[in-house]
Amino acid sequence: MIDCANDFALPTPSLLLDLDVLERNIAAMAARAAALGVRLRPHWKTHKCIEVARLQARHSAFGGTVSTLEEARAFADAGFDDITWPLPLPLTRLVDARTLARRVTLRVVVDSEPAIAALVRESATWHVWLKVDCGYHRAGVDPDADALIDLAQRIDQAPHLTFDGLLSHSGHAYRAVGREARAAVAEEERQVMVDAKTRIEDAGIAVPAISVGSTPAMTAVEHLEGVDEARPGNYVFFDHTQVALGSCGVEDCALSVLTSVISCPPGADHAVVDAGALALSQDPGARLATPRTMGEVLADGSPMRLDGALRLVSLSQEHGVLNRPVPVGTKLRILPNHSCLAAACFDQYTCIRGGEVIDRWQIRRERS
Amino acid sequence: MIDCANDFALPTPSLLLDLDVLERNIAAMAARAAALGVRLRPHWKTHKCIEVARLQARHSAFGGTVSTLEEARAFADAGFDDITWPLPLPLTRLVDARTLARRVTLRVVVDSEPAIAALVRESATWHVWLKVDCGYHRAGVDPDADALIDLAQRIDQAPHLTFDGLLSHSGHAYRAVGREARAAVAEEERQVMVDAKTRIEDAGIAVPAISVGSTPAMTAVEHLEGVDEARPGNYVFFDHTQVALGSCGVEDCALSVLTSVISCPPGADHAVVDAGALALSQDPGARLATPRTMGEVLADGSPMRLDGALRLVSLSQEHGVLNRPVPVGTKLRILPNHSCLAAACFDQYTCIRGGEVIDRWQIRRERS
Numbered sequence: 205m206i207d208c209a210n211d212f213a214l215p216t217p218s219l220l221l222d223l224d225v226l227e228r229n230i231a232a233m234a235a236r237a238a239a240l241g242v243r244l245r246p247h248w249k250t251h252k253c254i255e256v257a258r259l260q261a262r263h264s265a266f267g268g269t270v271s272t273l274e275e276a277r278a279f280a281d282a283g284f285d286d287i288t289w290p291l292p293l294p295l296t297r298l299v300d301a302r303t304l305a306r307r308v309t310l311r312v313v314v315d316s317e318p319a320i321a322a323l324v325r326e327s328a329t330w331h332v333w334l335k336v337d338c339g340y341h342r343a344g345v346d347p348d349a350d351a352l353i354d355l356a357q358r359i360d361q362a363p364h365l366t367f368d369g370l371l372s373h374s375g376h377a378y379r380a381v382g383r384e385a386r387a388a389v390a391e392e393e394r395q396v397m398v399d400a401k402t403r404i405e406d407a408g409i410a411v412p413a414i415s416v417g418s419t420p421a422m423t424a425v426e427h428l429e430g431v432d433e434a435r436p437g438n439y440v441f442f443d444h445t446q447v448a449l450g451s452c453g454v455e456d457c458a459l460s461v462l463t464s465v466i467s468c469p470p471g472a473d474h475a476v477v478d479a480g481a482l483a484l485s486q487d488p489g490a491r492l493a494t495p496r497t498m499g500e501v502l503a504d505g506s507p508m509r510l511d512g513a514l515r516l517v518s519l520s521q522e523h524g525v526l527n528r529p530v531p532v533g534t535k536l537r538i539l540p541n542h543s544c545l546a547a548a549c550f551d552q553y554t555c556i557r558g559g560e561v562i563d564r565w566q567i568r569r570e571r572s
Numbered sequence: 573m574i575d576c577a578n579d580f581a582l583p584t585p586s587l588l589l590d591l592d593v594l595e596r597n598i599a600a601m602a603a604r605a606a607a608l609g610v611r612l613r614p615h616w617k618t619h620k621c622i623e624v625a626r627l628q629a630r631h632s633a634f635g636g637t638v639s640t641l642e643e644a645r646a647f648a649d650a651g652f653d654d655i656t657w658p659l660p661l662p663l664t665r666l667v668d669a670r671t672l673a674r675r676v677t678l679r680v681v682v683d684s685e686p687a688i689a690a691l692v693r694e695s696a697t698w699h700v701w702l703k704v705d706c707g708y709h710r711a712g713v714d715p716d717a718d719a720l721i722d723l724a725q726r727i728d729q730a731p732h733l734t735f736d737g738l739l740s741h742s743g744h745a746y747r748a749v750g751r752e753a754r755a756a757v758a759e760e761e762r763q764v765m766v767d768a769k770t771r772i773e774d775a776g777i778a779v780p781a782i783s784v785g786s787t788p789a790m791t792a793v794e795h796l797e798g799v800d801e802a803r804p805g806n807y808v809f810f811d812h813t814q815v816a817l818g819s820c821g822v823e824d825c826a827l828s829v830l831t832s833v834i835s836c837p838p839g840a841d842h843a844v845v846d847a848g849a850l851a852l853s854q855d856p857g858a859r860l861a862t863p864r865t866m867g868e869v870l871a872d873g874s875p876m877r878l879d880g881a882l883r884l885v886s887l888s889q890e891h892g893v894l895n896r897p898v899p900v901g902t903k904l905r906i907l908p909n910h911s912c913l914a915a916a917c918f919d920q921y922t923c924i925r926g927g928e929v930i931d932r933w934q935i936r937r938e939r940s
Contacts, residue, residue, distance in 0.1 A: 214664065215641075215662075215664050215665055215668060215940060216662055216664045216665070217939075218940075249889060249890075271889055271890045272850075272890060273583075291834060291846060291890055291891070292834040292835040292844065292900075293834065294583075294584050294832050294834050294846045295832060295900070295901045296582065296583050296584040296832050296903070297583055297584070300583060315835050315837065316835060316836065316837075316900040317900075318899070318900040318901050319834075319900060335835075337837060341840070342835075342844060342888070342891060342893060343834070343835035343837070343844045343891065344835070344837065345837060346837060346838065346839060346840075349838060349839070351838055375888065464662050464663060464664050466659060466660040466661065466662050466687075466711070467660040467683050467684060467703075467710075467711035467712070468684065469683065469684075469705060469711070469712065469713060469714055470714065470717060470719055471714065471717070472709070472714075476660065476710060476711045478659060478662045481853070481855070481913055482640075482913070482916055482939070483939075485849070485853075485854060486853060486854040486855055486856070486913070487849070487854055488854070488856075520710070520743065521617060521639055521912055521913065522617070522639045522640060522659055523659070523710060523711070525710060531686070532660075532663070532684040532685075532686040532687060533663045533686050535664070544889055545849055545850070545854070545889065548850055549939060550939050551938060551939050551940065552940070570919060571585075571850070571851075571917060571918050571919050572583060572586075572919065572920070
């Protein structure tokens with residue numbers, strides 16, 4: 205019977221962070237960025253945690269990346285002074301962003317005329333990246349459109365704006381299964397960005413830097429010639445989706461949710477655990493992963509591996525339904541589909557090393 | 573062009589709570605419970621908010637229901653002293669639950685021998701409900717099994733345990749579209765519970781009460797003869813799922829997410845807003861709702877109604893993708909698929925009345 209983690213005298217659900225694996229992942233990505241010749245500006249949105257960011261900084265990370273202004277404030281309060289916020293700047297947050305930009309270097313991202321016009325109207329100085337669509341087709345300027353040159357020129361010519369360069373996110377690497385497919389997305393991103401830089405520079409505008417990144421691309425890319433900076437985030441923890449994409453093995457996953465079986469009706473073909481949508485998120489995981497799961501149960505022992513037969517088939521707010529009966533009281537560790545969203549369900553990491561709980565680290569998930 | 577809510581000088585994303593609608597919903601459910609002759613013990617997991625619970629109490633709610641022990645503590649700290657925690661008791665939380673049970677009436681729920689045995693071993697006194705599977709087939713004892721009598725007897729005979737009665741959750745009402753289908757689920761639940769009580773009382777064990785409930789069942793049920801208490805939660809806010817089930821109209825929805833368009837690449841057939849999975853959750857909504865949506869855009873004006881053509885088709889962590897281009901800077905209000913999970917993304921409600929922001933209420937989403 206699967207009955208791991210009974211040695212942890214912890215409440216359930218708890219969010220377990222294996223520090224040995226975390227440190228290995230941080231060191232490995234730092235080495236990879238160095239080998240590829242790019243600056244590493246990790247995306248802190250995955251962990252939202254000062255201690256993890258400090259570990260990354262000790263492994264030569266250069267500043268960081270956030271997904272919300274609240275995260276940016278939390279990291280600024282902790283002494284980090286060079287922060288990129290790559291969400292296309294919401295005009296509703298201009299005043300808040302300016303306030304923060306007075307005490308740290310806050311680098312904002314734009315992909316539209318209205319956002320640039322709003323920045324130009326401000327008297328404050330701003331560091332500005334121009335977002336380019338590298339094939340993901342979510343946000344970003346079409347690299348072949350006239351707008352690319354026009355917007356770069358607008359930024360470059362505005363007296364208060366510092367043009368930091370071109371920025372992209374290869375989110376479509378999350379649809380690429382296997383190393384070759386991910387490497388192809390990464391190379392597409394690199395090529396699009398280098399070509400975009402050439403187009404802009406041919407128009408007489410200097411492009412100081414190119415920033416790219418996603419974890420599945422960074423773990424597969426063969427070279428990053430012409431690129432200056434990468435912003436992967438998920439690699440600190442990895443998760444079931446990254447395993448399905450081939451970005452990592454299960455043994456590289458640092459984050460799991462400790463849960464316990466709370467119901468197993470006699471005769472039923474399922475059991476219920478106390479980890480639901482507010483412990484794991486309802487992220488459906490990688491599109492091509494089979495079987496589909498809302499969270500995969502880990503086998504007992506170290507290194508981590510999947511049980512293989514036992515998984516969550518549905519989640520409601522605080523209940524998770526397992527696909528097989530398991531006795532009430534059994535503790536299980538679940539590998540989440542998406543570690544960024546699972547982490548955002550909790551207020552703290554329970555940090556473990558070699559089966560011992562050694563620390564608790566706060567998760568800065570404030571949302572105003 | 574849809575461009576509502578531009579009057580709110582608010583950051584985006586913000587969670588808007590319309591107090592007029594909220595109060596109407598609370599009063600309506602209180603009246604409904606009174607007409608049905610049942611005590612209303614609302615599920616606070618939807619709102620996790622002291623102010624909303626106080627409004628419910630003023631409308632004759634009797635205590636409340638929570639989905640986590642952290643919620644229970646928050647409401648106990650605010651002076652609420654009669655709380656039911658209907659998650660089958662996790663054995664890992666026994667000590668924490670006992671600590672709380674010393675200062676308020678904490679009613680726990682069990683459906684298994686190991687959970688009852690754990691309570692019996694405790695010297696403290698406990699109020700205990702026995703959970704019965706009323707057809708949802710998630711947790712709960714099979715009402716036809718011998719275990720029903722055995723477990724009721726175990727609780728009844730244990731010197732420190734007070735048997736509160738039989739409790740059910742008609743979660744399968746969320747698969748029932750239309751009033752008739754929901755009423756059928758509610759009647760099934762009522763009948764199962766009344767029959768279960770009869771079986772147990774025939775074995776010589778008094779069953780003090782029956783507690784049932786879900787919002788889609790409570791809004792449709794024709795009578796609740798034999799039932800003592802109902803625990804609906806979602807009705808305070810409603811959401812897109814409840815609209816799809818026919819539990820309410822759009823004008824009854826009290827909760828929306830204010831968002832702004834942050835990217836609309838020229839030539840693209842979509843736009844991007846700053847409300848993603850951490851503002852709306854990734855709840856996929858009602859299974860039978862068409863078209864499928866991750867959040868439906870509301871039209872401008874009051875009462876609320878759906879735009880009808882504009883909706884979110886995908887969400888990532890902080891990005892939402894609209895199905896049509898909309899100019900950057902446009903503010904939109906989104907009706908979430910699942911208000912309980914959307915509320916759990918935020919730290920506060922921005923309370924509005926007649927288009928004015930009049931208050932901010934804290935959301936107690938702590939998770940240890």
